[in-house]
Amino acid sequence: MHLKDEVAKISQRLRELSRGRHLDKAVWEKVELARHPKRPYTLDYIEHMFAGFTELRGDRCYGDDPAIVSGLAAYHGRTLMVIGHQKGRDLAARTRRNFGMARPEGYRKAQRLMRMADKFGIPVLTLIDTPGAYPGAAAEDRGQAGAISGSLMCMARLSVPTVAVIIGEGGSGGALALALADRVLMMENSIYSVISPESCAALLWKDSTEAHLAAQTLRMTSSELFELGIIDEVLPEPRGGAHRDHSAAARILKDALEDKLRELDEINPQVRKKERSEKFRQMGVWRENGLTLF
């Protein structure tokens, strides 16, 4: 009984400490920038980056998901398969694009087109910008989990070079489904996380107003993820953020893409696949026989 009181007292003190912790405003600013309504979306990047784009639609099973756009892009005399989440600019478009939350047919469309790219030796570029996969009963019935795992497996198996760029929100499994790539890049003011800060706050702090604290604790900004070794490069945005100048942001992305593709083209496809698998294998931290392993 005595011990119980003591424990209660200490945990109360800890709670106070955790609330009083220094809140870094810059982190929340990044979250807001990542969700900025004027931020360039996948189709904006496509428009500025490529001379031509042919959209290919449908998963050949159930339907076409407007939350994911995909197709062939003309790029420096070669072809590129571009697949990305798409949010809408106005209310009607937002509803049609389902706020960038993809359903199973979106991930199955992505799989179909990645396989096609593999067949023709076309490199794959994915642009990630989603709050998460759509959490709806109908999506579950159509196998949301299996569609995401299928997309992950498809990306793990590709023999062509793959580059993933997080351009806005990288929300949980719905984002990762398109991000198992040889090179994963992040725009400076984008976020990538296992859960949204709001949901995390509700889940762990039992209080959704603690989202700012959750965002900071989760480490979801590009620089922090680079330090953790999750992403390969942070792409600097135009002054004030990508929403200030879409074409400049697209130019930065295009230069980085060229760089990464040149690098990946040099590598033997089998080695490339092995390196990809090895890269994701290394992700994790644990203690073994008293040693902390990274």
Place this chain on the structure above:
Amino acid sequence: MAQQVSVDISRRNGSTDLPGAESCPSCKQLLDVGELEANLKVCYHCGHHFRLNASERIGQLVDAGTWNEMAGNLRSADPLEFFDLRPYPERIEEAEFATGFSEAIRVGTARINKMDVILAVMDFSFMGGSMGSVVGEMFWRATEEAVKTRYPLVVVCASGGARMQEGILSLMQMAKTTCAVDMLGETPVPFVTVLTNPTTGGVMASFATLADVIISEPGALLCFSGPRIIEQTLKEKLPEDFGLAESNLDHGQIDMIVARPDLKSRLVQILGMLEGGVACALQPLWEEEARPARRRGTFTQALGRIKAIANSPWRAFKR
């Protein structure tokens, strides 16, 4: 009166004040603990499957004395120095204390009805069976062992998803385990998952649904987004059977539902049948045809071939 109140509470919690008794959360009947254990923790009134921890599962599934645990000394680190209402290491310690295990997964080699397998069992009682770095690494080692030994891989899943306290690293375990399954997929080693209540989130959206054959226990909740999340975020009213194994079976997401008493025999049957195939290395047909040397042969051979055709019974019939 007092007794009635206590029974009411017990019905909600699934435990009673009565020694040696437990109430079934499904049919509310009082059950004898001894009998319940003997019935593999399946309610003998309504067939409700109680949750098993990893030890109980291993005890039920493998032949006595054949469990050989590997790499049991991995522990979670705290790379993000995660601190919500309590620090992450404290939560781990508490889970270790409460369950007696070091993580939410146990991996080992075992025999099921005399068949050698690599078995991984997840434990929902350890931080909701959540997948962090250790679970991902243990899964990787299990697949590696399966590739090396060529023993089938059986994974019993029970998980609420990714471990929030490891942030992005826990998300990356989905990618890591997928790469592991891909590695396993290059060999003809069977991979079967047994989904138990509940299997959701990141585990469901990675290795759990990547198996060759997916089995589920009756009444298990299997989904990517849990019912609470859907109801909260979309204010959508969900049907009663949402996400249950039976509904998943109807929608073609799993292969079969197997009740606990039949699990051992069905597993062995499936694994045995999968291993019964004969490897067929496919050679592209056009390569065969493009090789002219095979057809050419000597002049006499060609003459013989023509003669054989000329003397074939079909010719005789025609004449």
